[in-house]
Amino acid sequence: MTSLTLVRRIRARPSIVFDALTTPEGIARWWGPDDGPVLLAETDPRVGGCYRVRFRMLDGSEHESSGEYLEVVRPERLAMSWRWAGGEEDPGESLVEIELRAIAEGTELTFTHSRLHNEETRRSHEEGWNGALDKLERHFLASSNEGRHDQA
Amino acid sequence: MVKCHEQLDRTFAALVDPTRRAILARLEREDGASVSELAKPCAIKLPAVMKHLDVLADAGLITRSKVGRVVTVRLSPEPMREAMDWLRRYQRFWSDSLDRLAAYAEGKEIEMQEKDR
Secondary structure, eight states: OOEEEEEEEESSOHHHHHHHHHSHHHHHHHOSSSSOOEEEEEEOOSTTOEEEEEEEOTTSOEEEEEEEEEEEETTTEEEEEEEESSSSSSOSOEEEEEEEEEETTEEEEEEEEESOOSHHHHHHHHHOOOHHHHHHHHHHHHHHHHHHHHHO | OHHHHHHHHHHHHHHHSHHHHHHHHHHHHSTTEEHHHHHTTSSSOHHHHHHHHHHHHHTTSEEEEEETTEEEEEEOOHHHHHHHHHHHHHHHHHHHHHHHHHHHHHHHHHHHHHHHO
16 A cells, blocks of 8 residues: 555566666657657666656646666666656655566566655565455545545 | 645555554454554554554544543544555556556567567
C-alpha cells in the first residue's frame, strides 16, 4: 500500500528493454499515460546523471517529470528519483525502481513506484504485504465510497 | 498543497511499519477496540503499542476517545483514501506506459533477430 508494483513479461532480451527505458529514442515511444506525444526526452543514465521528460496528453495538457539516476546496472536494474515540474500533479519526490530478469521468453520487468525512499521503505518491500491489508484496503474503499454517497 | 503533501508523507511513513499495519488490520475487524484489547495479542508491551497509536493518530489514520478509564480507537478513512488515490494515479500512468514499452521492445527484438539472420 505504500508502493505501486507492476510486472510485465516482455518478449525481448533484457538489454533491449533496458535501452528502451534509458535512451531518448526509446522513451519517446512509450512514456506517458495516453497516446499523446513525448515532446522532449533527455537522459544521462549513470549514477548521479539526470533525466527529463516532457509529454503532451491527448487532452492538450503538458507535463514534465525529471529526476536523478540512483542506480544504473545495465541490463538488470535501474533506480531513479521522480519529481513533477511545477509539482501540481504531485508535489514532493518519489522513487522509481525497475528490475529486469532474463526469462526463457525474454524479460520479466518488475516496476515499483514508491512514495518514500529510505531504508524503511526498502524493508517494507522486502517484507511484502499480507492479506489482512488487502481487506483493510477494501474496508477503506468501502467507507470512502459511503462518504461520497453521503455528500451527493 | 504543501499540507496535503506532508499529510501523504505522514500516511505512508505510518504504514511502513508492520506492527502499525497489524493494528490497523485489527481495527478493520474490531473498530472501536480499546487500547488494552489492541495490546493483548501483540508480542509487544503496552507502552510500545501506545507509541504506535500516537504515530497512527498523528497521521490521521485513527482517532482515540476516552470514556472513563477506557480509551477506544477508531479508524478514520480519509488519509488512507488519499494514499490510495496517489497509488491509483500512478498505476494509470505506468500501466499504459509499460504496455507501450513492451510493444516497442518486442518490435526491436524482432528487428535484431532479422539482422542476425
